[in-house]
Amino acid sequence: VLTGTAIAQREDARTDRIRLLLVDDSRDNLVSLEATLQGLADELVCAQSGTEVLRHMLENDDFAAILLDVKMPEMDGFEIAELIRTRRNARHTPILFLTAYRSDDHLFRGYDLGAVDFLFKPIVPEILRSKVSVFIELARNVQMLKRQREVSVRAEQKFRSLLEAAPDATFITRADGRIMLVNTPGCDLFGYVTHELLDQNLTDLIPRWRQGSAGYDLVAMRRNRTEFPVEISQSPLNTEEGLLITTVVRDITERKKAEESIRELNAELERRVAERTAALTRSTEALRQFAWAASHDLQEPLRMVVAYSQLLQRKSGQWLNESATQLLGTIVSSAVRMEQLLSGLREFMQASDQNSVRLERVDIERSLDRALEGLADTIASSSATIKRGVLPMVIGNEVLLAQVFQNLISNALKYRSERPVEVQISAETSGAECTFSVRDNGIGIAPEYHERIFGVFKRLHRDEYPGTGIGLAICKGVVERLGGRIWVESELGTGSDFRFVLRAAGS
């Protein structure tokens, strides 16, 4: 299978060859003609009869010149010339008649058939060579011109098919905007047929745009005067006809629509998020109020349970046996425990209440002082060593932060190991953040509990250690309320390092 280009190349090769057709019924004459013309043409084709000429012609009738003997048996030179002239390609091929007789009749007939010359036998080789070489030169020139024309025609065809194949509306204009060429998408986009657009100015199609200005957000006008949004891009092209500009016009109606709908969607999304957030805030607040009221109101009946169990014990103690006294004791201790949980819950809610916190520059050393003061007895009784580093100023709340320290340190004292208790409080500042560390050498916490311990009422050691399970939840509530975060780094048996980050107060 040959591609178009390959076929063209083969045709080039064929037409490139300069061929001469030599016709004479005498084999000897042909041989001497061949010898005379040796080297002039690329190919010498010989024929001894009209039939042979015809056969060659059918094969390839492209000859630079034909040398034709007039006197031949069967079909004479003139008859063969007539035959040759029926071939389209050979209609203008120069024919040189070779004849032995000078006859006016021959001359007229020959010229009538388009002969370019007569050569009289005996042939003078130099004359023959020089005459034939003129035709060959001519043929070469014609061939070259033809090739050049073909090249330029092909280039133009290529260019036009490229232009046509371009998916975008494309215009070739002069520097002043006058349209020289336009492709079908260009015509379709504006609703014209090609010839209506030629010689119009591109600025007539895009009224508010001036040559050389930015090509974004333009408005174009169709033939029916309707408008649509476009974007154009241009590239200059220097040609022998002067500066030409290729302008690609892109209809951006769809894109604009898409952008608009994205904007609408975004706005809608934001509105919904705001709505949901508000709803969530309302329900969180409602829940919070409910929890607050519940924890408050549950306290009253609990107080009664405790007081009345104890009253019963007090008044009727002498009639109760030991087991009844024990049962009563369990009622009391359970109720007391529940009361502690409720008050812990309230404490947690107060600590983590997003509203009503005053953020200020805090000397966190003072929070630590407060915490240590509150724990003085426990520290003394557990003979703990408290080491404190220098702590920076932060943005926060002194009282709330004292609570954080108090809860963390009291945990450190409570969950101690066999080792003498050591608690180290330190801080480091990095950029706008301060990281605080309360590190102990206690029993430590297994990794799977590192998150869970910050939950409300989450306790790891229900039985061995007293407590409500609210202390760390309060720490988390406070730190988050102050815009920070808290976590623990710990290993079982080694100790725990509770760390929290707060905003630095700067200098």
Added chain:
Amino acid sequence: MAHKKRIVLVEDNPGDVILVRESLSFAGIDNDLVCFADLPQALDAIPQLEGTMPDAVLLDLSLTRGDGLTFLQEMRASPALQHVPVIVLTSSASKADREAAARAGANAFVPKPTQLDDFLDQVSRAVKAVFTQSAGGAC
């Protein structure tokens, strides 16, 4: 010793009424306890109280039908009752409540403790204290 102490209790929780009675007997105070179970009742009784002149008033702050402080303010506005000692009882022991009670003219402020022993102890102590004070003032 003189007459039984005339003590007024404004309290809507019957459980606490019994606990207050217990506290008074625990304190060994011979008393006539007059109870009002809600605020309107107590306010209505003010003219009558002006006649009988109680020795002390125990006042619960968080009443279901109103703020106990209203009663305290009414008492303090009455020339007859303005010096009667008032002990405020409350289950919410916030600082704000304590301050508000002090401003309204309460003589003592007792958060209701959970444990019976604490309750008996604190209430009886507060009552004894106001009697000691007013006795001292009479001398």
